Amino acid sequence: MKNNRRKFFKSLGLAAAGAVVTGLHSKKSNASEKIKWKMVTSWPKNFPGLGAGAETLAKYINKLSGGSLAVKVFGAGELVPPLGVFDFVSSGGAEMGHSGAYYWKGKTEAAQFFSSVPFGMTAQEMNSWLYYGDGLKLWEKVYEDFDLVPRPAGNTGVQMGGWFNKEINSTKDLNGLKMRIPGLGGEVLARAGGTPFTLAGSEIFTSLQTGVIDATEWVGPYNDRAFGLHKAAEYYYYPGWHEPGPTLECIINRQAYNKLSDEHKSIIDIACKAANIDMISDYMSKNYQALEYFKQEQIKIKKFPKEVLAKLNKISDEVLIELSQKNQLSNEVYRSYTNFLKRVRPWTLISEDGYLSSFE
Ligand code: CA
Numbered sequence: 624m625k626n627n628r629r630k631f632f633k634s635l636g637l638a639a640a641g642a643v644v645t646g647l648h649s650k651k652s653n654a655s656e657k658i659k660w661k662m663v664t665s666w667p668k669n670f671p672g673l674g675a676g677a678e679t680l681a682k683y684i685n686k687l688s689g690g691s692l693a694v695k696v697f698g699a700g701e702l703v704p705p706l707g708v709f710d711f712v713s714s715g716g717a718e719m720g721h722s723g724a725y726y727w728k729g730k731t732e733a734a735q736f737f738s739s740v741p742f743g744m745t746a747q748e749m750n751s752w753l754y755y756g757d758g759l760k761l762w763e764k765v766y767e768d769f770d771l772v773p774r775p776a777g778n779t780g781v782q783m784g785g786w787f788n789k790e791i792n793s794t795k796d797l798n799g800l801k802m803r804i805p806g807l808g809g810e811v812l813a814r815a816g817g818t819p820f821t822l823a824g825s826e827i828f829t830s831l832q833t834g835v836i837d838a839t840e841w842v843g844p845y846n847d848r849a850f851g852l853h854k855a856a857e858y859y860y861y862p863g864w865h866e867p868g869p870t871l872e873c874i875i876n877r878q879a880y881n882k883l884s885d886e887h888k889s890i891i892d893i894a895c896k897a898a899n900i901d902m903i904s905d906y907m908s909k910n911y912q913a914l915e916y917f918k919q920e921q922i923k924i925k926k927f928p929k930e931v932l933a934k935l936n937k938i939s940d941e942v943l944i945e946l947s948q949k950n951q952l953s954n955e956v957y958r959s960y961t962n963f964l965k966r967v968r969p970w971t972l973i974s975e976d977g978y979l980s981s982f983e
């Protein structure tokens with residue numbers, strides 16, 4: 624068993640981490656004891672990207688623990704509806720959940736900073752804030768009242784701006800634009816003169832095809848192609864200003880977590896980190912292939928004009944300031960997030976952007 628586990632760590636490039644885990648013995652796990660956990664998710668079973676990410680996380684935990692912590696994944700609707708995950712895990716109905724923190728703004732406004740905010744951090748900047756800044760500590764503080772322990776467990780990378788049946792040439796074209804865009808992005812669009820819609824994934828295609836909406840955002844080429852959105856809209860815009868690097872979450876019921884051995888706690892931490900990098904790597908490999916397909920199909924792929932992005936960015940700043948004024952905790956998270964972004968961004972621009980823009 625131990626050998627298998629070492630092999631598995633090695634396959635993840637986590638040989639050193641494996642040594643750390645097996646070296647922790649302050650609260651030993653009982654080898655004969657088998658713990659069975661349920662993981663509820665906000666995604667249909669095996670949904671490409673997100674649902675696959677939940678399965679990957681469960682698989683890592685099962686393998687790293689040599690089967691002593693066995694996690695079974697339930698798709699949306701199997702035990703609870705997609706947006707029932709937070710309450711269900713909080714109350715101990717399931718020990719674990721896989722979802723996105725921005726769904727929980729009705730519970731706590733500050734949650735939104737831990738997935739993605741308009742014109743916020745990229746995936747790598749988010750990881751840096753969460754793991755090496757105050758991000759994860761604050762996230763734990765925000766979820767404390769709900770008896771939940773959060774861990775980053777995936778990222779889609781920067782999303783696409785969406786599918787439009789109207790060309791966007793200036794800020795005037797946002798006036799009266801009916802677009803499926805939930806959350807803070809929708810709030811920003813409303814203030815720019817548009818009408819945001821919140822529609823479930825299953826309703827998007829028909830609403831776009833029948834003209835109920837003029838535009839929709841979803842995820843990126845991989846998920847968008849699976850929904851057939853290119854058959855219902857003329858233009859595919861980028862970048863996804865509203866979701867520049869959305870983090871997905873693993874949430875754990877606090878009582879269940881506290882009962883675990885230190886070894887099992889470390890396994891969950893390492894499995895979440897591995898699932899985090901696996902999801903963004905999976906998206907990268909599937910997105911470029913779907914983009915190649917869209918190019919073959921001669922889909923019109925367009926960049927939002929600078930003027931439009933500048934206006935949306937300015938409105939986003941106002942929306943985030945208002946969010947920071949909702950309560951003390953939102954304010955604390957807002958300050959940490961914006962300060963980190965202000966300091967990390969100049970390096971992102973010099974490094975990643977400096978390199979990539981030299982080929983333009
Ligand atoms: Ca989206």
